[in-house]
Amino acid sequence: MSRQVFCRKYKQDLEGLPRPPYPGPRGQMIFEQVSKQAWNEWLKHQTRLINEKRLNLMQAETQAYLAGELEKFLDGANFDQAEGFVPPKS
Secondary structure (H helix, E strand, O other): OOOEEEOOOOOOEEEEOOOOOOOHHHHHHHHHHOEHHHHHHHHHHHHHHHHHHOOOOOOHHHHHHHHHHHHHHHHOOOOOOOOOOOOOOO
């Protein structure tokens, strides 16, 4: 049976991640409060931001920017979109 968490983004019990996505307190918070669905959606969105904005992940400013966008994404606040992104037609 999969592990359930009360998802911070969707405000309901959903399947949780199998393990923290990275070490430390932030990884533990995500493990405890973010569903697998919300985390996968964030990873896709983060990838779009990195690609469309041509972000350099080695820069501390970029890491701080993405951490802030993650918080906005999880809290349902207005978060940055990739300007050139056009969603695929289904």
